[in-house]
Amino acid sequence: MVHSCAKCQQRATVYDVGGSKCDFCFQQAIIHNFKTTISRKGLAQFGDSVGVAASGGYSSQALVDLLGRSLFEREDGKTSRMKLKVTLFHIDFESPLHSSNSNIEVIQSLAAKYSFRLCTARDNHSCQQLWRETFERIAWKDFKDTSDFEELSRILVYRMIAFLAQSQGCKIVFDGLSAHSVCRNILTSISSGNGFAIPFEVSPADISGRFFDVAIHHPQYDITDRQLMRYVWIRKIDFVAPNLTLSRLTASVDSLTMSFLKDLEEQHRSTIPNILRTSSKVAVPLQFSYCSFCRVPVGSNGKLVSPLTWKIHDKKDNEEKVVTRLCKACQHRQRRMSMETFQLFLSSLMAFDKALEYKEDYG
Numbered sequence: 067m068v069h070s071c072a073k074c075q076q077r078a079t080v081y082d083v084g085g086s087k088c089d090f091c092f093q094q095a096i097i098h099n100f101k102t103t104i105s106r107k108g109l110a111q112f113g114d115s116v117g118v119a120a121s122g123g124y125s126s127q128a129l130v131d132l133l134g135r136s137l138f139e140r141e142d143g144k145t146s147r148m149k150l151k152v153t154l155f156h157i158d159f160e161s162p163l164h165s166s167n168s169n170i171e172v173i174q175s176l177a178a179k180y181s182f183r184l185c186t187a188r189d190n191h192s193c194q195q196l197w198r199e200t201f202e203r204i205a206w207k208d209f210k211d212t213s214d215f216e217e218l219s220r221i222l223v224y225r226m227i228a229f230l231a232q233s234q235g236c237k238i239v240f241d242g243l244s245a246h247s248v249c250r251n252i253l254t255s256i257s258s259g260n261g262f263a264i265p266f267e268v269s270p271a272d273i274s275g276r277f278f279d280v281a282i283h284h285p286q287y288d289i290t291d292r293q294l295m296r297y298v299w300i301r302k303i304d305f306v307a308p309n310l311t312l313s314r315l316t317a318s319v320d321s322l323t324m325s326f327l328k329d330l331e332e333q334h335r336s337t338i339p340n341i342l343r344t345s346s347k348v349a350v351p352l353q354f355s356y357c358s359f360c361r362v363p364v365g366s367n368g369k370l371v372s373p374l375t376w377k378i379h380d381k382k383d384n385e386e387k388v389v390t391r392l393c394k395a396c397q398h399r400q401r402r403m404s405m406e407t408f409q410l411f412l413s414s415l416m417a418f419d420k421a422l423e424y425k426e427d428y429g
């Protein structure tokens with residue numbers, strides 16, 4: 067039996083949630099979804115300066131390409147109504163879990179294609195310093211848990227993206243989080259005792275204020291991984307099959323949750339939308355603070371730990387006591403890591419946040 071596109075009746079090549087589609091109609095549907103999320107959820111306004119967190123993985127490749135097409139492609143002679151000033155931010159540091167060399171090339175070529183500016187962490191003094199103070203000084207044998215490792219990379223990368231964005235005057239950043247990644251974050255929030263953060267995780271707009279003046283939005287929050295991979299593949303950008311870089315032996319909470327979701331979705335197609343829909347019903351709390359370590363919003367279950375003291379490097383060589391609060395996940399993390407490593411990370415991250423909060427010129 068030959069399927070035909072539900073929209074234009076041509077031969078269908080994509081079997082998608084809304085029925086079979088041809089390549090062309092599939093791409094149009096994805097672009098439409100992307101644009102609608104940006105406008106309906108108020109992620110950016112006409113003329114805004116917008117940053118993109120571009121790791122170079124398939125979902126950020128799709129993000130850059132979708133943004134480029136939304137801005138420059140004109141269908142049926144109509145002028146695109148979107149106008150944004152775009153800068154791509156790429157963290158080009160190496161860690162055992164975060165390799166950058168192969169990814170920077172695809173980002174460079176996408177940036178050139180749409181004349182987007184590209185800004186990398188290596189060019190920024192403060193980001194270099196944070197990286198040196200944390201990842202380069204770590205004793206890797208201290209990490210027995212792959213999940214902690216992945217989490218720490220993510221925590222550092224998001225901090226740096228926010229910092230780079232601020233240094234370039236971008237208060238809005240888009241990241242490539244897909245429906246799958248949002249569901250993974252929801253499920254891992256529940257399993258690690260951070261259920262409080264769910265309304266923040268499920269929202270396409272960053273309503274947490276966790277990075278001070280910089281908001282990191284998720285315009286692909288209801289596009290699935292399968293759709294994004296298909297999109298990148300059709301566009302012949304630089305398809306890299308995901309999940310093959312990590313060996314199965316080093317399964318983490320992240321990768322296990324992802325494969326759990328994938329299996330579940332194959333049996334029940336509505337799994338991902340159901341998780342998103344149900345989670346979006348949780349009310350956004352009125353009062354909250356942030357975990358000092360991972361910046362996730364915390365309520366009363368956030369534990370206050372002994373105030374951290376560090377020397378401020380000013381002329382008087384002052385000391386300052388800083389209130390530290392940890393979410394449930396970071397409380398457990400603290401127990402798994404050595405005291406020394408945890409403190410090292412915490413004080414570096416908090417010093418970095420101070421620079422982010424007060425917009426000090428560390429560039």
Ligand SMILES: [Zn+2]
Nearest residue numbers: 071074088091
């Ligand atoms: Zn079609």
Ligand SMILES: [Zn+2]
Nearest residue numbers: 357360393396
């Ligand atoms: Zn935390």
